[in-house]
Amino acid sequence: MKLKSLVLSVSAVLLSGCGTMAKQQEYNADLIINNGQVLTVNADMQVIDDGVVVVKNDKIIAVGDEKLLEQYYAPKNIDANDGIVMPGMINAHNHLPMIAFRGLGEEGISNRLFAYFFPLEAQKLSRELIYNATKLGAIDLAQSGVTTYADMYYHMDEMAKATKEVGLRAVLGETVIKFPVVDAKQPYGGIQYAKPFIEEYQNDPLITPAYAPHAVYTVSKEKLQEINQLSEDYDVPVLIHVAEFPNEEARIKDPTKATSPVEYLEEIGVLDERMVIAHGIHLSQHDQALLKQADAGVVYNPMANVKGATGIAPAWDMFRADMRVGLGTDGPMSSNQVDLWRTLSYAANMQRLKHSDRTIMIPEQVIEMATIGGAKALHMEDEIGSLEVGKKADIIIVETQSANMMPSYDPYATLVYQANPSNVDTTIVNGKVVMEQRQMKTIQLDDIRQSVEAFESDIADFAKELSKKAIKSKSLMD
Ligand SMILES: [Zn+2]
Incomplete structure (x- = not known):
């Protein structure tokens, strides 16, 4: 599977050198995911091995097999590395x-x-x-x-x-x-x-x-x-x-x-x-x-x-x-x-x-x-x-x-x-990559670590006292 997609990308590179093909190479998508097993979860629960999903703006514009790679070009390509691509x-x-x-x-x-x-x-x-x-x-x-x-x-x-x-x-x-x-x-x-x-x-x-x-x-x-x-x-x-x-x-x-x-x-x-x-x-x-x-x-x-x-x-x-x-x-x-x-x-x-x-x-x-x-x-x-x-x-x-x-x-x-x-590995929402290869792209956990530690220490003692009282409460509505 990987070999096939390599051949395709090599041929895309070779074609891009050819003047007559230049027009075809213009980007007609924003993001292409390839080399994954695509679970469409459509009405037929179709599964596409070596599948491709093409995204433009916030929407999916094509879902299919590797032939789509000859049709669509995007500035960002994600190799799913034989993983599962799903909603x-x-x-x-x-x-x-x-x-x-x-x-x-x-x-x-x-x-x-x-x-x-x-x-x-x-x-x-x-x-x-x-x-x-x-x-x-x-x-x-x-x-x-x-x-x-x-x-x-x-x-x-x-x-x-x-x-x-x-x-x-x-x-x-x-x-x-x-x-x-x-x-x-x-x-x-x-x-x-x-x-x-x-x-x-x-x-x-x-x-x-x-x-x-x-x-x-x-x-x-x-x-x-x-x-x-x-x-x-x-x-x-x-x-x-x-x-x-x-x-x-x-x-x-x-x-x-x-x-x-x-x-x-x-x-x-x-x-x-x-x-x-x-x-x-x-x-x-x-x-x-x-x-x-x-x-x-x-x-x-x-x-x-x-x-x-x-x-x-x-x-x-x-x-x-x-x-x-x-x-x-x-x-x-x-x-x-x-x-x-x-x-x-x-x-x-x-x-x-x-x-x-x-x-x-x-x-x-x-x-x-x-x-x-x-x-x-x-x-x-x-x-x-x-x-x-x-x-x-x-x-x-x-x-x-x-x-x-x-x-x-x-x-x-x-x-x-x-x-x-x-x-x-990767999470995309509304066409935007939120996480890629486990790296968050929008916000880092470290950015909020201090505020999490602050509320944790503020809550801990109160919670301990409350549980002592709550454990004695038996009625469902009091
Ligand atoms: Zn609830």
Whole structure:
């Protein structure tokens, strides 16, 4: 394979010396990736050995075999060195700035959300911390081949700034919740906070602004309806946690006839195609049918759900029913990884265990879920999620030269069951090289090391005291 591409490049050099061919040699592309096994993740799941991907501006303009090298010329060429060339992965549910708290609260706290997460955030979150932690998280994502992430958090304008500095794509949902939080002194202040943020980023090439009502039990019916109306007016997504815990409907203050959170959302008129639900663990068949009917997105977070012992989502059933199912990690306190590599094997293995069936959710389907599936969950499948002409150039190259990647008979199996973040060699987002040969091109980890060390030392003592108190708290809602 390498020899063939060498011959082609030598012949290109020879031809460039020939006057009659000079016109053909003019650049008609910006970036060409060659000498890789291209996983297109298109509708036919086409794989092209010795494949070539051609990029111009922010888009893919050609995908095919080596013949494309005779047709396209670009100032930048990347030799994939026999690696795997694939769409960037999409982490469709995260709370990235919580990377500042990664590794805390691991002492076995039963009421972790209310007795630990929320008090920790109330005390330690700030605009500055969110900005710096997002930068750390975005570098982690870029280095591990995630090119798009969806997030529900606070000060989303700071997150947008940091994400753009690193060069990633993101769907950023401003959290709306019934108590005061870092960026809103009044309950539900996120609704107001979101407005200028949405207006500023509505047409941004990398950032899709969104609303993020926290959950059905932390946001009132009226506020969910108000957000639904605003999301329609602005045409932005609504990200929300749904059916993460059993019997969430019992926590809803304004009971309806609904016997599940999905039925409740349906009944109050807010379940529609702009909604992206995270978790969806405790879903009846009727709930799944309602989600499908609404054309809503669902994000499966297997690693966080197993770690939190919340259950196994019916992801395989929904995937088979051709629903919009993507993968997520949830926040860095929930699965401790922001990349999707470990999540890939969890995604498959937990479904096999749930169904007692080793034949389901084969690696090819897992990669589908991690790429085009995530794009579908976010309703971005026309833009990202596969390597096809006209799509945004969000591309990664995964090397296959390391010991853990050998042998590589089936690229999907290699990716799902062998690869780890350090195998990602190159990350390209919107046509721009963010990392090449493991070197970040946009921002260096050393640039932010001091700020990370500063927040770490500021948080450590408080967190230790908080965990002593939290460990005694048993009720789920106090
Ligand atoms: Zn979450």
